[in-house]
Amino acid sequence: MLTIHSLSKQYIEGSWRDGTSENTLIISNPYNKEVLSTIKMATIHDVDQAYKAALAAKEQWDKVNPYQKRTILEKAVHYIEQHEEEITEIIIDELGGTRLKAAFEIGLVKNMIKEAATFPLRMEGKILPSIEDNKENRLYRIPVGVVGVISPFNFPFFLSMKSVAPALGAGNGVVLKPHEETPVTGGTLIAKIFEEAGIPKGLLNVVVADIQEIGDTFVEHPIPRIISFTGSTKVGSHIGQVAIKNFKKPILELGGNSAFIIMDDADIDYAVNAATFSRFTHQGQICMSANRILVHKPIYQKFLKQYKEKVSSLKVGDPRDPETIIGPVVNDRQAANLQSIINKGVEQGASVLLEGKISGNMVEPTILTDVTPQMLIAQEELFGPVVCVIPFETEEEAIAIANDTRFGLSGAIHTSSIERGVEMAKKIHTGMIHVNDITINDEPIVAFGGENQSGIGRLNGQWSLDEFTTMKWISVNYGKRNFPY
Template identity: 80%
Template sequence: MLQLKSLGNQYIDGEWREGQSENILHNVNPYNKEVLLSYKMATEADVDAAYKASLRAQDEWAKVNPYKKRDILEKAVHYIDEHEEEITNIIMDELGGTRLKAAFEIGLVKNMIKEAATFPLRMEGKILPSIEDGKENRLYRLPIGVVGVISPFNFPFFLSMKSVAPALGAGNGVVLKPHEETPVTGGTLIAKIFEEAGIPKGLLNVIVTDIKEIGDSFVEHPIPRVISFTGSTKVGSYIGQLAMKHFKKPILELGGNSAFIVMDDADLDYAVNAATFSRFTHQGQICMSANRILVQKPVYEEFIAKYKEKAASLKVGDPRDPETIIGPVVNERQAENLQAMIDKGIEQGAKAVLLGNIEGNMVAPTILTDVTPDMDVAQEELFGPVICIIPFETEEEAIAIANDTKFGLSGALHTKNLERGVEMAKQIHTGMIHVNDITINDEPIVAFGGEKHSGIGRLNGEWSLEEFTTLKWISVNYGQRVFPY
């Protein structure tokens, strides 16, 4: 049986041990405030030990037969299958995720590992012709070496695994730093899974700490060649610049301000359901969540009425209750930020047709209507169960409003005229957009990533393989070259 208490230490060089700091990190259930685990935090010395262990183990991993690597990754999926109920309980207790959210996240994780399990057999090279007689050019696809992964608190199991599994599959070592709010689901649980699957000791390391403890050492350390960060745009910008300063490749999956567009010919009931899922899944704490709903004026009032009724029906409460749709946001600071955004939106002229109660970090749905594109609620990422609705008249206006943001991650567009939807989607500056679907989509073989302030790079499938490998050119001259002097 998978025991939560067994996941309450650092995982460094294949050993479960305490961090060297005297500072304690308390892992708290966001719903009932129970302390689940307490960690002695990792220090800079622990970070150094983790990276050195990963580098040593990566040499060993590189020599493992690709078919055996595949088998090890597939064993990780089997372990998750065998312990799915325990993992579900951990997600509910550590994240405040509902049972529905847990099932959704675990499904994403298993698909991601299954895709990564194909990577050892896809490390293909090429032999290319040469302009010189008697010479051939060989291109070898090789692991980067060691990858540093920094993951967020919202979908930590999946968003950690989204980099960890492909990096391992491509032959790399990994050091993972989960968010301090979710050290188990985003970190030590993953270490346990791969430990049980049989990866070499030291290949994957998990550092549980706070940035105040280790400063910039996780990014600045000389060993990692790639830093994969998922989180806020503000922090991502800093990490990206720091990585580049030290000649490391940053992969940045950052914030969003997704537009959900409803045309006047849309199936309104279906659009309401899709927009509800796109905003309120996991309390709206998803980078791809719909932040702005744009509704064409002929159906604006009808959409609002239906959407309000649907949102008001969502049960708010204990994430362990199977009927709960909206559990707690991650902490009270996030709830206070949402309250401030709601207040500012109303002050700037928005109308609260549904004003949810906020108590502690329990936030009920709020719907702001008559929002204009220049309002703060329309420009900033609302990381919670708060949504703004904006009216528009023409296709051109909808596209202009959708593009009026520094972000460009996801989006959705609802219309019965599918080709019109596709043509509109092409004009919206975002990495992903979905016609007659939700804004929250992530598939293991489809390129995932954002434009503008929503990130740099693409993950999943062949794009992850590209990000976590490098190409080495080795030429072979079978004869002798003629020199001009």
């Protein structure tokens, strides 16, 4: 049976073991603070062993028939399906996710692995002509070698798997460092799934470590060729710089400040529901969440009335209750940060349309109005159930407000004129934007990634295959070249 306690070990070289650190990580339930388990932390030595194991096992993986690789990845999906209820319990207990959130995340994970399972059969090359007579140019798609993956706490199962599964499918070894808040859901659970699926021992390693102890070792280590990081823009900037300095390719999926635009010809009932889902799913702890709701002035008051009624109806509480929509944010520190941002917004002139109480890390929904684009609350990523609503008068103003951010991840536009929405979407500087839909979208075969300070690179489908492989040129001269001297 899968439990947090049974998965509270490091997974290195195909074995479950304690880390060699003197420090211990306590895993606790963010809702009721119950201690769930403990993990002995990893050290620099453990990280070194993990990377060496991944490199050695990658040579074994190279010898596995591509069809067999596909079968192994498909077995991982089957294992998840067999243990879906246990995985749901782990998501609820370790990160305070609701049952709705857990089902959503598990579905994303299964689809991602199914897509990655096609990669072994898509390692295609090319034969190209040459300017020289009797010569051909061969291009081989090959794995990069070893990939280091650093994942966040909000959707840890999926956002770890988003890089791990494609990297394995493309033929690489992997070392995964999950966030300390979610070492099981984002780390050791994934190790267990692929262990049961039958990958070579050591191909995937999970190290649970404190950055204060290992520093930049995970990124600087000479073995990994790619570092895939999902998390905050501040940390991502540092990781990207360290990676580049050490001649590694960074893939960065970072923060967002998505705008949800509602035009005066939109279906307001539908827009209210979509805006609510876009902001409050998983307590707003999603990089694609709608931070700013931009509403055309002719419908502004009507929207506010309906939106407040809808958001007020969301049940806050125990994530184990199937009726709960909003559970706890990840920790008290995050709740305190949200309170500080709300207070600053009010100081700068924002009005509280709906005031949510904050007790520990339980944060009830808060809606702020009279917000201007320059306020802190409109500029910062709001990683919690807090949202600001901003009116606009013209289409051009809506676009300008949407672009008034250093981020550029997602967005949404609601209008009865599809092509109007598409033309607006083209002018908004984001990696992704959705017409008459929610801001939270991720599909396994569609390019995913941000612009500006929301990230570098694209994942999913062909884009993941391109990111986790490289092209090698081998030329063959069937004759003899003529030399000038």
